[in-house]
Amino acid sequence: MLNAALISRNFARLLRRGPVDLTHYAVERHELCPAEETGRSAALYPEGAMDRIVALSPWRNLDLEMGLIQGTPIRHEATEVLVVPDVSLAGAYLYRGGAKERIGIGEAKLYDRDLESRRVIPEAHLVSSWMGADFFGNFMQDSLPLELVPPPDALRIVAPTKPYMHEAGYRALFDLPPPPMPRHAKISRLSLYRDFSQNSFKLARYNELRTRLRANLGEIPPSAGVFLRRGSSLGEPRRLLNEEAVIEFLATLGFDILDPERMGADSIARVALDAPVVVAVEGSHLGHAIYTLAAGGSLLVIQPPYRFAMPYKEVTDCMGMKFGFVVGLPAEGGFVADIDEIKQMLERLA
Structure with a gap:
């Protein structure tokens, strides 16, 4: 299938239309944890x-x-959530205007056999990153804690990720069901998290997952x-x-x-x-x-x-x-x- 989002993005870059950073399109920005020393x-x-x-x-x-x-x-640095409207998702990349952001593993192809028919998603929260998609250690320390951040009833989505052999087992121990992985979608309202800091907010989520694991394993x-x-x-x-x-x-x-x-x-x-x-x-x-x-x-x-x-x-x-x-x-x-x-x-x- 033709990757229309990539084609549109390349034309926008050629004509120098719009910013190249996806965060510039954010219409909302909320601080979840302030900067800490x-x-x-x-x-x-x-x-x-x-x-x-x-x-x-x-x-x-x-x-x-x-x-x-x-x-x-x-x-x-502060942990933030940015809300970006009208984002296209194709494979491992997000697109809007001249902006393109990698979020998973895989190449951006003009013709991509793996792209399914494009679906429309009214609202979603991205709870993965390209580092977590590519490295098991980052999946454990970044991606899994991020899944705890959105509201309980929010639609969480993830990007194409390596098939980690231990993912299913840890998800069972953490009570974290796998979010859907749409490969081709138009998302009307996408929440993107900037969650890089090892701050008190990350610590609380580490501790939550440690507690869940111990509750499922019992006394050993x-x-x-x-x-x-x-x-x-x-x-x-x-x-x-x-x-x-x-x-x-x-x-x-x-x-x-x-x-x-x-x-x-x-x-x-x-x-x-x-x-x-x-x-x-x-x-x-x-x-x-x-x-x-x-x-x-x-x-x-x-x-x-x-x-x-x-x-x-x-x-x-x-x-x-x-x-x-x-x-x-x-x-x-x-x-x-x-x-x-x-x-x-x-x-x-x-």
């Missing part, structure tokens, strides 16, 4: 760790990471600690070459070793529930720890030297948890973790 705790790491960092993740920058490492105060004796395998199918390769040696050491401390690629969400949550510490290589699989980690618990992240990133420090700061990291030693085909450093960091985080 908060303090943060410093990350814990062993001596010499910073010297091993070769490169950051392409999604991160040095100023952001240093603020998280040092625990400097931060200003969280907590593990001494959990190690999350990254597996081989998630995103960019981050090969911990001595993973088996790390696992052997952690097992002597009573840790449970979880392989999310071979387990359902319910099984993962039952083992990880209220563990005081979770250890894992940096990556989206740490999303499994957000809602199961004990209150006041700790994350110990094994950082690849060539892809250093601290997104989960933002989450632990928000929830009042502790965060530590070690940086691997570069090696052919991946990196190696220093087990003595892991032992030292577990003692410091206890």
Whole structure:
């Protein structure tokens, strides 16, 4: 089917008609949580760790990471909802006039075989983002909490998203049925949320989902600690070459070793529930720890030297948890973790 919305947008750009930012078309803007200034705790790491960092993740920058490492105060921007009228949705993009905004996964095509007949939706609330559509960790920490924001009777919609193997299981644990995913629609009144900040409003929703999960799982004796395998199918390769040696050491401390690629969400949550510490290589699989980690618990992240990133420090700061990291030693085909450093960091985080 021809993507009329994209064709119209391209003509508008050619003729330089109208703004290119979709938010300029908003007729209403409401603040859901004002901007906030908060303090943060410093990350814990062993001596010499910073010297091993070769490169950051392409999604991160040095100023952001240093603020998280040092625990400097931060200003969280306000959380807002914008109401935009007469928006066209086609695949993974929203259009109006010369504006085009990506909200999911997929290319914008002039001829798209996947487009269904266009439907008209009087009013809807978009409760997903392209980051959550593309990365499991962002789906867990951004998209699912966003679904709690609209009024109970509001129509929630989501954009095309990767088929996460654990989505259905976590939705059952959180009592969050999947919203519809229209691929082609004209929306008369669309609510768009700007919900990037790890503020008190986000904290309240994290806590709500943590409460729902515990209500559905019941009382379970907590593990001494959990190690999350990254597996081989998630995103960019981050090969911990001595993973088996790390696992052997952690097992002597009573840790449970979880392989999310071979387990359902319910099984993962039952083992990880209220563990005081979770250890894992940096990556989206740490999303499994957000809602199961004990209150006041700790994350110990094994950082690849060539892809250093601290997104989960933002989450632990928000929830009042502790965060530590070690940086691997570069090696052919991946990196190696220093087990003595892991032992030292577990003692410091206890």
